[in-house]
Amino acid sequence: MITDQSVFITTAAVLVFLGVFAMSYSRNLLKTIISFQVVVFGANLGLFASGLGTSSSMMANTLVLFSIVVGGSVEAVGLALIVLVHKKYGTLDPWKIRRLRN
Amino acid sequence: MTGEIALLLSAALLVTVISALLSRSMSITLIMMFYASLVLGVIFTIYQGILVGLLHIVTFAGAVSVMLLTVVLMTGQTDLDIGKRPLALLLGTVTILVVAAASYSLFSTVPNGVQQAQSMNILSFVWTYRPWDLLILVIIFAGAMTAVVNLLSKEE
Numbered sequence: 001m002i003t004d005q006s007v008f009i010t011t012a013a014v015l016v017f018l019g020v021f022a023m024s025y026s027r028n029l030l031k032t033i034i035s036f037q038v039v040v041f042g043a044n045l046g047l048f049a050s051g052l053g054t055s056s057s058m059m060a061n062t063l064v065l066f067s068i069v070v071g072g073s074v075e076a077v078g079l080a081l082i083v084l085v086h087k088k089y090g091t092l093d094p095w096k097i098r099r100l101r102n
Numbered sequence: 103m104t105g106e107i108a109l110l111l112s113a114a115l116l117v118t119v120i121s122a123l124l125s126r127s128m129s130i131t132l133i134m135m136f137y138a139s140l141v142l143g144v145i146f147t148i149y150q151g152i153l154v155g156l157l158h159i160v161t162f163a164g165a166v167s168v169m170l171l172t173v174v175l176m177t178g179q180t181d182l183d184i185g186k187r188p189l190a191l192l193l194g195t196v197t198i199l200v201v202a203a204a205s206y207s208l209f210s211t212v213p214n215g216v217q218q219a220q221s222m223n224i225l226s227f228v229w230t231y232r233p234w235d236l237l238i239l240v241i242i243f244a245g246a247m248t249a250v251v252n253l254l255s256k257e258e
Contacts, residue, residue, distance in 0.1 A: 003105060004105055004108040006206060007108040007109055007112050008108060008112065008145070009205060009206075010202055010205045011112040011115060013202065013204075014198055014202045015115070015119060018119065018123065018194075018198055021194040021198065022123045025191075028179065030128070030170070030173065030174065030179055031123075034122065034123070035123065037135060037162070037166065038122075038138075041115075041119070041139075041142055041162075045145070048145075048146060048149070052149060057150065057151075061151050061153070061154045062235065064146070064151065064154045064158075065154055066235065066238075068157055069243055070242055071162075072162070072165065072166055072243075073242055073245070073246030074246070075166055075169070076166075076246055076247070077250055079170065079173045080249070080250040080253040080254055081253060082173055082177070083176055083177070084253055084254075086176070092177060
């Protein structure tokens with residue numbers, strides 16, 4: 001039987017793996033940050049879905065709140081680092097950056 | 103009716119995210135991520151998580167989208183080279199399909215895990231100390247903002 005909870009948890013799992021795959025596949029640091037955002041979306045949806053239809057939905061909401069703040073903060077720091085890297089190396093390709101460092 | 107709205111919203115979320123990740127244009131990626139944030143916020147709001155939904159929309163569709171746009175404009179990365187690696191794409195697609203099938207079969211049969219955890223009184227313990235949780239959130243946010251200011255104000 002299809003329930004809301006199973007649909008959302010499946011979507012969350014797909015989002016997390018999609019984000020991790022895109023993170024390892026991308027050759028641009030901006031795309032990596034966007035992939036990280038997809039992973040955070042998956043984690044948020046999974047946490048939220050775990051409390052659907054139960055008496056512990058408020059706890060799930062609290063965990064999602066925590067996850068949103070942590071995800072947003074990490075993303076802000078990552079974007080600041082990207083600006084610095086671009087200023088220093090002139091590119092956002094991790095392979096080129098590695099070559100320029102050596 | 104149960105599950106249809108969830109299926110529709112999940113499909114919308116997946117379509118926006120996949121098109122954001124596969125797009126070669128940065129502007130389309132940003133627009134699609136904006137829509138994905140909105141869809142996720144709507145999911146939270148519809149399923150009784152109004153505060154979380156609004157916070158999600160404000161944070162990701164608002165602040166993070168603007169930050170991403172600013173960084174794109176600063177760095178001038180408008181076109182993305184996503185490369186041509188068909189084997190990796192095929193492998194990723196197969197992995198994601200297996201994950202979807204496995205997680206669906208797992209979570210549609212096993213009884214709710216959170217309810218089991220609550221019987222062990224863990225969640226009520228965490229709930230008692232909720233003000234500390236909010237304090238930690240404030241500290242994390244302040245730390246992140248300090249790090250951003252420090253990074254961006256560094257002289258070469």
